[in-house]
Amino acid sequence: MDRRRFLTVLGATGGAAAAVSACGIGPEPTEHLVPYVIPPENQVPGVATYYATTCRECTAGCGLHAKVREGRVIKLEGNPDSPINQGRLCARGQAALQGLYNPDRVTDPMARTATGEWQKLTWDEAIGRLAAQVKAARGKGIVFVTGLETGSFGDLVDAWMRETGGRHVTYEPFAFEALREGNRLAFGTPAIPWYDFAAARYIVSFGADFMETWLSPVGYQNAFTHAHAFQTGRAAPPAKFVYVGPRLSLTGMSADEWIAPVPGSEGLLALAMAQVIVAGRRAPLPADAARLRGLLAAHAPEKVAAAVGIAASDITRLAREFAASQGGLAVAGGVAAQYPNGAEIVAAVDILNYVAGQVGKTVKFGPNHGLGQAGSFKQLGDLVADLSGGKVALLLVQGANPVHTLPGTFSQALGHVGFKVSFSPYWDETTAAADLVLPDLHPLEQWNDSRPRAGLYALQQPVMQPVFPNALAAGDVLLRAAGKAGTFKDYVQGRWHELHQRFGKGRDFEQFWNDALQHGGIYTDAATQTVRLGPRIEQLGAGVAGAPGAADKLPLVVFPSLALHDGRGANKPWLQELPDPVSKITWHAWVELHPETAAKWQLANGDILLLKSPHGAVRAPVWITPGIRPDVLAVPTGQGHKAYGRYAK
Ligand code: SF4
Incomplete structure (x- = not known):
């Protein structure tokens, strides 16, 4: 470029910049770089530092590694030491960063005045x-x-x-109350056991979306992959996976077979499978299983096939395959437990595991989920x-x-x-x-701990200074309001002194604490506990069938959003723009409809439907899919915010 041309371009660029500036879209305001006169602890400019902590985007309690550069966390990954997620992380965990740096956080303590300001x-x-x-x-x-x-x-x-x-x-x-109540009916305990997907040879999910939001999705997804994926040199053939539910979720899409029974009849299907196993002596029966004889006899496949909407021969085949695998695992408590008879459905699935001899093998009470305390x-x-x-x-x-x-x-x-x-x-x-x-601190900015599963003690530590310096951890606020000395970190450490007594293994407290911080917590094995049938299990029968719904109304299945969960993910644009893995829809909710239903109602994709229930109304566009029963509608959770920042509203 010659000198004349260079000056012409320079002049044009300057003029354009002035024009843009005149329109009010000027350059960013000047900011000042502050040198590290007193650098943050453990920070070397240009070199990343990693801190172990715990994800709080759901109750699973996955371990995190936070990558920090120049005092700012820039990436989250799974902590390989955590037995829960073994180095993996879901999209919600990754997007926790956008909660941390969210522009709509509360920055200062605020009070509402008499005029509402x-x-x-x-x-x-x-x-x-x-x-x-x-x-x-x-x-x-x-x-x-x-x-x-x-x-x-x-x-x-x-x-x-x-x-x-x-x-x-x-x-x-998402407290999985039907799961807890179902376990109480079946075994007399509301505990939520640990499900050993990795050891399973035949998996039947009764609406439990364990790849998405059910209990501990990252850990279960990982274990499911071990059981189900094709791997060279594996000792046993891959496990078969059957999904039972009214609509195909991401979990359902991963199944080898989809069974779509009449909504609410899943418990009948589970009892019929149990009946086939018991009647055919297809598994060594626990001694107290004799108490189930009357209940199961009333639910033989031929007797329930019409109510379930599945041929008796198919029910029998599923039961035989389940028992023959000698590694069956039936899980429930998700979408299938939404109905009024959800707890009874879970109890029926518990019975199926019990008579197949899998309770204590693939269903492990003892290392129970912390969610049982909700x-x-x-x-x-x-x-x-x-x-x-x-x-x-x-x-x-x-x-x-x-x-x-x-x-x-x-x-x-x-x-x-x-x-x-x-x-x-x-x-x-x-x-x-x-x-x-x-204003509370974000979980990545504060101390805390949790017990996501019996035997596991997960630590949470601040991985950087607070983004908004005038926010304060709720624990510190409570201590100050109560007039107690010390910080919430002191309080947490005080409790870890008790753990040091039990798990110190000869280390002094400082060494024990630093080891726990480095690994994200303490991980011990909780012993498996034996459970027996609950005292009133024989009376389960009537509840399992459930009450028929109104003939002129379709059941509405409200399924948990993989990305937005119960709505807490809606303020994070990464999660809003993450296409739903099944519908590929972003940024809004939708109503799933079978093509037959859409034809009957003369609806096309994108038409707006108004859904009403005694608890409220939802307006959302139609998405027509063959992956749902014709007599069911489904909508995801998570949207519909009236506040919660610019991305959620
Ligand atoms: S399942 Fe996802 S959101 Fe839940 S704790 Fe694990 S990484 Fe976080």
């Missing part, structure tokens, strides 16, 4: 107001709602509530009744967004609560309804 507070003012509200509400009803907290924070809340005369309610939208619908129902009845003077919420995830009765009941406090990093629906907002 938000007023910024200092932390001393905010904690003073919290302490004053607690003092005023003593004896008048204090309730602290948190997500599932199986470690130090949950213990701190329990202790604080005991001290103040309040109560702690644990609320998880609160119940009854506790929530009692809470809503107390809120509505004006029996709660102070409501505190942390790690949950019940205004979005519970029916409208919850938000209506909030109008009867004296004072509402939200500990949330985000302006979600519950925070928007609060009187005092105390």
Whole structure:
């Protein structure tokens, strides 16, 4: 380029820049680079540092490795030391970064004024107001709602509530209550066992979407791959996988065979399979299985085939294959447990595992999921009744967004609560309804621990300085409000001194603590426990069949979104733009419809449907797919936010 041409281009570029600037789209404002006069600990410019911590995007408790450059976490990967996820991570775990750096986080403590405006507070003012509200509400009803907290924070809340005369309610939208209740019916325990997919030779999932959101999806997906994938040199042929459910999820799409029974009849199918195994003596029966004789005789394949909508010969074939594999694993508690008879369906599936001799082999009670400690619908129902009845003077919420995830009765009941406090990093629906907002740190910025499975103690540590420096860990706020000395990290460490007594193996505490930090926690094996049939298992019969639905209405299956989960992923654009693996739809919900139903209703893809139930209404476009029964509609969870930031609304 000659000099004249160079100057011409330079002039044109300068003119264009001036024009853009005049339109108001100027260059980014000047920012100043700050040298590391006092660099963060363990940081060398240009060299990545890795920290082990725990994912809190769902209750599975997968181990994380956070890659940190120049004091900023830039990538998350699975921690290979964690027995839960063994180095793998799901999309929600990866996207936790966008929760951390989310532009719509709460940056300062805020209080609602008499005119409804938000007023910024200092932390001393905010904690003073919290302490004053607690003092005023003593004896008048204090309730602290948190997500599932199986470690130090949950213990701190329990202790604080005991001290103040309040109560702690644990609320998880996906708490698998039918699974817990079904296990109680079948075996007298509400514990959620560990399912050994890797050892299974024949897997039947009754609506349990273990590749997506069911219990511990990363761990189960990994184990399923071991059982089901073609691998050279494997000792046994790959396990067969049968999916039983009204619609094809990602898990269902991975199956070798899809069975779509009449919705709600899954328990009948499981009992009929159990009957074939027992009648044909196809597995060594536990001694107490004789108690099931009457129940199973009433559910022989020929007797239930019409109600299930599957030929008796197919039911018999499935049962024989299941027993012959000598490594059967039947799982339930997901979509198939949504019906009013969900617990009975789970109990029937438990019976199938039991008579096939698989309880204790592929179904292991003992290393139970921590989720078994989640609160119940009854506790929530009692809470809503107390809120509505004006029996709660102070409501505190942390790690949950019940205004979005519970029916409208919850938000209506909030109008009867004296004072509402939200500990949330985000302006979600519950925070928007609060009187005092105390911005919590993101899980990647704070200390905590959890017990995701019996025998596992997962540590959570701050992997970087807080993105918004005026946020404060809820644990520290509680300690300060209660006038206790020390930080929440001290509190966590105090509890780990107890673990040191048990698992120290001759190391001093500092060495023990550093080892745990490096590996993401302590991982021990919990012994497998024997379970026997529950005291009233013989009476299961009537409940398994369930009540028939109204003939003129289609059942609506609300399935958990792989990406958005219960809605907590909706503020992360990576998850919004991640195509659903089955429908390939992004950024919005949809209504799944079978082609026959669409033809009957003269609907095409993209037409907007209004779905109504006694609990609310949803408007969403139609997606027509043969992967659903003609007599069922399905919608994913996760969308429909009225707050929760720019990406969710
Ligand atoms: S399953 Fe995914 S979201 Fe849940 S803890 Fe594991 S990585 Fe996190």
